[in-house]
Amino acid sequence: MQITAAVMEKPDGVLARRRIKLEKVELEDPREDEVLIRVTSCGVCGTDKGCIHGLEPFPIPGVLGHEGAGVVEAIGSRVSLVKTGDRVMIGVPFCGHCLTCRRGEPRYCQNYMALTSSGYRMDGSSPMSRDGETLAGRFFQQSSWVPNTLALERQLARAHDGLDLDLTGQYGCSISTGAGTNFNELKPYPRSSIAGFGAGNVGLGAVMAARMTGATTIIAVDEVAERLALAGELGATHTLQHGPGTVEEPKALIRDNVDFSMEATDGSNLVSEAIEALGVRGTCARMGGAKLTETVQYKFADVPLKGKRIVGAMGGGGQSPMFLEDLMRLQLEGRFPLEKPVKFHDFADVNQAIDDSDAHKIIKPILRMQ
Template structure:
């Protein structure tokens, strides 16, 4: 029997997301059907809506899904029916990056995540009998049901049985990216200073991870004073408003320079200023989605002579199978209190959730699709 779902369809930024009935395709051997309980709203979803990311529209987006497995293909070992799972990005498993457990840099990332279909071109969702662009990040979780894959599905450990899936769902992208950037990509060392530019979901996750890593001082820079206050609550030792010459204040605080600068803004002037604050061998990590036409300018002598580094980061260099359970463990220990960032919305309030994200009133909106039990 065909499986039907309600899905939020994105047709671009000229009209709101519309919830309509879709039909799921039959599962392939490496696929799972997941009843979505909740899904986080991420900036990347809005970047696709605005066609800054070349995913074909109309499409079902959503890539921070969490839910209950209902059916699995014959080759699936990641989870079984009844398991609670978190969904994240997909990867091929066969390229040079995947071979070294670096799937965020999968050579085949685009066809597995952004093509709007499976890699063979077949559709995972149908609308009125016609192919609908989906399989976004291997899931398309702005829906009541999603088809996921062996490589982008992580079973929630039994230790987290009491944590609701609606809280865990944002781990699949933004929180993972910020924490992974600190703990896995830049490998922040205890006792060295870090400045995080941008106090959204990714920046806040980085601040919490910097506290776990033992960085000192931990500096948050943003133009929103309420977010800066939250950053202080989550682990920042110093907060500077970006409108008030934050760079000068960081130089005064860290005259030897920063060990690490982490940019989540995607603004080239902010990145260049951050790079100029680095100590010898300092690392500037970049995750912000910049305009594709933007370029960065660094002084070559300072770049080479001081051994300074600029690092592009995707997904926090995360290996899903090991890192997502690690983040859950930090959360259970009270070291990663990301629940303070979340604001919940019912699925039919998806456009309100997106507006709250864009106007800054909610740091991490999460949509509730169904009850967990």
């Protein structure tokens, strides 16, 4: 079928970043394990922007978008988990047969990079082409900045009745990353303290989740005042403007007992600060994005002397997509007000949504495709 896709091209010398243009693209029919989805919306996430700014890898020309949600239009011959008409969101893909997938941790699939960033299926093919030219049309196996796309059956989660479908795509990346890091990795215990560096959608998802744990001190750190105000509304007990004092201030607030810290920035790399801010036996979870060659520094004796731990939290861990449906249940009960940071944009305004997000004018842009 022919669709209109947001195609990423090389910089044209006018914009500093890579260009996104809406163009006619040919989309294949679903293969036996694939599902054709009428995409109703898709978020603009940090990893999309990382690719647009050349910080994270993705082939050009290609189609981004990895927080898609929509309605199943057709299914492949071996698909049994969903049927035509189901409302679904598209989670992070996993291969299902590597060692970590078989151990029940698909967010750490050993084929993760091939499935997310190569732009192609595992067999090297792509379902999207433009005038006979193959496009990288498989970002996170979904490339959802389109009105129709294909995805793998196993990466889909059903949206519960009663939920606004266009809010659920965020569970595919930003929200599950922030929330899952709390629920699956850090698991804050009663009266513990947690400091989040970065209050974008990942950091705000973390704050919303932290409020549902035993943590009684939840500190949000960011440079943008509007984000901090929202963090306070969503459950942060303290908010700190990022600056020279943001390592010492959390310590001072709770007498050097920061139990957990989270680095959730979109390219600022505050990992060193998040580690330094911890108290004795504290754990820092890394879930933010930055250039893949970035490095982190910390004082040599600090980590062993205080028994600190540093953990990676890819996408928040958890057994996707089951975990995503569990999070949606919390939203259904009103415990996850993830609509608050969102601003919807028409698909045609994709470039404006990217630029407004880059300029920190909005926290979470979501594109409406239909």
